[in-house]
Amino acid sequence: MKMSRRILFNVIAWGLVLAVAFPLFWMIVTSLKPGFELFRRPPTMLPETVTFEHYWRLLSETPFLLYFRNSVILASATTVVVVGIGTLGAYSLVRFRYRGRESLAFLVLFTYLLPSVVLIIPLYLFMVKLGLSNTITSLVIAYTTFALPYALWLLRSFMAGIPEDLESAALVDGASRLGAFRDVILPQLLPGIISTALFTFILAWNEYLYALVLVNSDGARPLTTGVMTMLISAFNIEWSLLMAASVMMSVPLIIVFAFLQSYLTRGFGAGAVKG
């Protein structure tokens, strides 16, 4: 009874893993197949001839690298801004006592109650007024608006887990408030900062809708919309190139994930056990 139950669980678990992993596998396989093998019936599971021509074409003949650069700048800048403001904001929410502190923290979450589509047009008009339309900066600001509330809450729960005595001790030991923050709070907050940074980076790296609306010149376009406009037209979809681009888009995330994965899972557990 117990044995059969375990087998059943295993089958279900592996089934789920396969369902999630298959598209990724198919993406890699398709990007390595030569054009004539793409639509063969029955399809080949593994490419008969492996080719890197799609990758080469993408790098040499298209503005892929430009988009890639834009995405790196965009995601990094958003991460820096969100983590910077989020850390200081979380510190304020946890350590200082002022009127409306709790309601402020909840109000911040209200931004998630609005569907993001509703916010696009106002935000677009806003950017035009500010003279920022069609710039990477406009996307950094837009992404900050929806990554920051979550970052604030995540960091807040991490911050609440740092005993106040530590900071008091640093103050008595002669540190200024800022010094205590740097010497004692920041090192303790590092796991929280890393998981917040990962979350923000992934969000900014993968975002599509805002990038589509706010930016329409190649100079500022990130990978998501860039690849789409470049390879998908009304009459034709360049499947091989699309898949090659997708692989190269995923690689940075996979690398970052592989190194920082333990921090990320710790981040999702924060606040569950306080203190």
Add this chain to the structure above:
Amino acid sequence: MTDVILDQVEKRFGSFTAVHCLDLHIKSGEFVALLGPSGCGKTTTLRMLAGLEFPTSGDIRIGERTVNDVPPGKRDIAMVFQSYALYPHMTVEQNIAYPLKKRGVPLAERGAMVSKVAELLQLDELKDRKPKQLSGGQQQRVALGRALVRDPKVFLLDEPLSNLDAKLRAYMRAELIELHARLGRTMVYVTHDQLEAMTMADRIAIMNEGRLQQLGTPDEVYNCPANRFVAGFIGQPSMNIADGTLDETARFRAGSFEIGLDPERFDTRPGPVALGLRPEAISIGAGPIAARVRVVEPTGHENIIILETDGLGALTARTAVQVRPTVGETVQCGIDADALHLFDGADGRRRNRDDSMVTQTPVGERAKVKESQ
């Protein structure tokens, strides 16, 4: 001279008053314990001395200086926290060196100073460990080391021993007494444990609900408690206190119990009063009071006996090991009439006339300080 003076210090959090108009003069080199139940304002008082909280009104002086607006790091104090508050990402050595680093002590001197303290506290072997890798007692010593290292004028200790097991606590108590004797620094020690306060402090400030109840030596607070709260709080097992009335002829009555009080020794104005009796002031064997034995607690070197009487209610007596009545038995008890404490029924103040020793609210001290300015 580093006297620590609180002059009419008050601390409010919104509508809640944590500390009421507190006057306290701690003399240079003195070891003063702030003692009281949780929520009595003792930790708030200590945090105000440290500069981690600011008084709503009143003045705090350390040495010659009024420090109301001086940040904690510039008060020349060191503090040991109940949680030790060791910096988890730093090694023992870095923890102890941190206050030196923040004060700009050159690196070369730092090493020597840290080594000296580490040797004093037997932390030599542990210098490269992180706090996580230390036992509770070791962490405690590191916290102490961090306070000792820069030789501050005043030490503030916030229940530093409460996270240790009983044996280690007794050991560290002795260590701290020795340390105080050796350094001769002013120490303010917050605790809810009367044993710690009684054994270590030169004087004890007993607080309750944000008010100073009594400031006195351990002898004074034990033998001449200023009011009913102090009487009940100090002493283990605590004082027996029975409510009753005094009549015109200075006789105390509580139910069927009756005793005449000497107007020379007590303020015997008639009215509601409470009579206090330490457990050691009750003798079992002969005497006018009939009592039923409810519980016998032998501790090895003495017996604690809980009795039920008609007039005085439940009484706790402390007897020699040989005196060991059986539970349920009725015994005769005597009272040592010289050891009676009388408290006012309305405000709980002490009404014995031997109060020359008692320094309840040190109004006189405040006046003295004002004069010397």
